[in-house]
Amino acid sequence: MLSIRDLTAGYGDTQVLFGTTLDVRPGEVTAIIGSNGVGKTTLLRTISGLIKPTGGSITHNGVEIGGRPSDDIVERGIVLVPEGRRLFPRMSVRRNLELGAYSKRARKHLAERLQYVFDLFPILKEREQQLGGTLSGGQQQMCAIARGLVAMPEVLMLDEVSLGLAPVAIARVYEAIKAIRDTGVTLLIVEQNISQALSVADRAYVIQHGRVAMSGTGRELAQNADVKRVYLGLAPQREDAK
Numbered sequence: 001m002l003s004i005r006d007l008t009a010g011y012g013d014t015q016v017l018f019g020t021t022l023d024v025r026p027g028e029v030t031a032i033i034g035s036n037g038v039g040k041t042t043l044l045r046t047i048s049g050l051i052k053p054t055g056g057s058i059t060h061n062g063v064e065i066g067g068r069p070s071d072d073i074v075e076r077g078i079v080l081v082p083e084g085r086r087l088f089p090r091m092s093v094r095r096n097l098e099l100g101a102y103s104k105r106a107r108k109h110l111a112e113r114l115q116y117v118f119d120l121f122p123i124l125k126e127r128e129q130q131l132g133g134t135l136s137g138g139q140q141q142m143c144a145i146a147r148g149l150v151a152m153p154e155v156l157m158l159d160e161v162s163l164g165l166a167p168v169a170i171a172r173v174y175e176a177i178k179a180i181r182d183t184g185v186t187l188l189i190v191e192q193n194i195s196q197a198l199s200v201a202d203r204a205y206v207i208q209h210g211r212v213a214m215s216g217t218g219r220e221l222a223q224n225a226d227v228k229r230v231y232l233g234l235a236p237q238r239e240d241a242k
């Protein structure tokens with residue numbers, strides 16, 4: 001579905017992505033993990049058309065989309081939920097959700113898209129008329145994800161959705177990610193909460209210095225001794241030490 005090959009990108013003279021190669025397969029959850037500042041957000045912003053790649057390619061269903069404007073990318077069904085939620089605190093939940101339907105693709109289907117997100121997140125239906133700023137952190141994150149879903153994504157990209165949330169809210173967000181996948185939406189998630197991300201990921205990539213250092217199924221990486229040591233802070237098990 002999305003195929004990224006030898007992608008390079010950065011900010012002015014600062015190169016951040018040094019030849020990133022990965023695939024996002026239809027119907028799967030793909031997770032990208034890595035330490036602070038390795039380029040995870042830069043990768044999502046480059047796919048979204050917010051940063052122009054300096055080299056390599058991004059293809060969507062076989063069509064080169066690298067460097068296209070962000071509106072085109074959204075019209076193709078590739079939608080980013082950026083880090084930090086960014087709801088309009090003084091607008092109602094419903095109004096915040098409606099703003100997700102700014103693309104031509106979604107505008108005609110607003111009523112059915114709202115129904116779809118209210119079915120996924122009944123709490124948002126209950127709070128429909130409440131102001132965005134009065135929701136709890138977890139509910140605001142649900143609302144931000146739901147706004148992305150109103151845009152009719154084929155691929156929904158989530159940047160650090162569990163950041164700053166209480167454990168119970170994180171668990172709910174991850175239940176929601178599985179429920180979204182079960183409706184047929186492909187997900188690309190970037191996470192600092194690595195054990196959660198790997199537990200839901202069909203496929204995961206570890207990024208170091210703007211390149212893929214390791215990849216595998218979520219389960220393989222969760223059991224990988226290097227991943228455990230570096231990212232999960234666990235001592236290697238005896239078999240691994242042999």
Ligand SMILES: Nc1ncnc2c1ncn2[C@@H]1O[C@H](COP(=O)(O)OP(=O)(O)OP(=O)(O)O)[C@@H](O)[C@H]1O
Pocket residue numbers: 011014016034035036037038039040041042043192
């Ligand atoms: N607007 C910008 N201008 C210049 N440099 C930037 C800009 N945004 C990010 N960078 C730099 O690019 C590098 C990669 O940043 P990026 O935000 O992609 O990392 P990340 O993997 O998402 O990290 P985090 O886990 O902190 O979210 C960092 O060194 C960062 O300082």
Ligand SMILES: [Mg+2]
Pocket residue numbers: 040041042083159160
């Ligand atoms: Mg980031």
